[in-house]
Each structure stands twice: as structure tokens, then as C-alpha cells.
Amino acid sequence: MSQTLTAQDLWPLVQKLSRDEQVSLAKLALRAAAQSGSSSDAESYRAASPSVDEFSSQELQLAWEAEGWEEFDAQL
Numbered sequence: 001m002s003q004t005l006t007a008q009d010l011w012p013l014v015q016k017l018s019r020d021e022q023v024s025l026a027k028l029a030l031r032a033a034a035q036s037g038s039s040s041d042a043e044s045y046r047a048a049s050p051s052v053d054e055f056s057s058q059e060l061q062l063a064w065e066a067e068g069w070e071e072f073d074a075q076l
Contacts (some may be wrong), residue, residue: 014022
């Protein structure tokens with residue numbers, strides 16, 4: 001019976017790769033993840049559901065402040 005591998009299982013091998021090979025592997029992994037769009041959004045959301053504090057009802061400490069941005073006004 002084959003066991004499903006996890007990223008943690010592969011981590012020791014990834015650490016042995018050179019930096020260039022790690023970057024190549026990352027690109028390949030991202031490409032494979034983008035192309036394996038067979039799962040629905042609902043399935044993906046269930047697999048990586050939000051953390052407890054992701055949708056906090058408390059006011060954010062870094063909430064948007066409209067004042068003080070005048071100097072950054074883009075010239076159109």
C-alpha cells in the first residue's frame with residue numbers, strides 16, 4: 001500500500017539541493033499546483049480553511065487612516 005507524501009517528508013531532500021535547484025523545484029511545484037485545478041473552490045477552501053482570527057470582529061490595529069496621505073497623491 002502506498003503512502004501519500006507530504007511536503008514535510010520531502011523537506012530533508014529539498015534542503016540538500018543547491019539554491020538554484022530549490023528555485024527550480026519551487027517553480028515546478030507552483031506550475032503543477034496551478035495546473036491541477038481539478039478541485040473546486042469549495043474543496044480548496046475546506047483543505048485550507050481560515051484560522052480562528054482571520055475574520056476577527058475586533059478593529060484592526062493597522063486600519064486604514066485617510067489622513068496624512070496627501071503628499072502621496074498620484075498625478076493623473
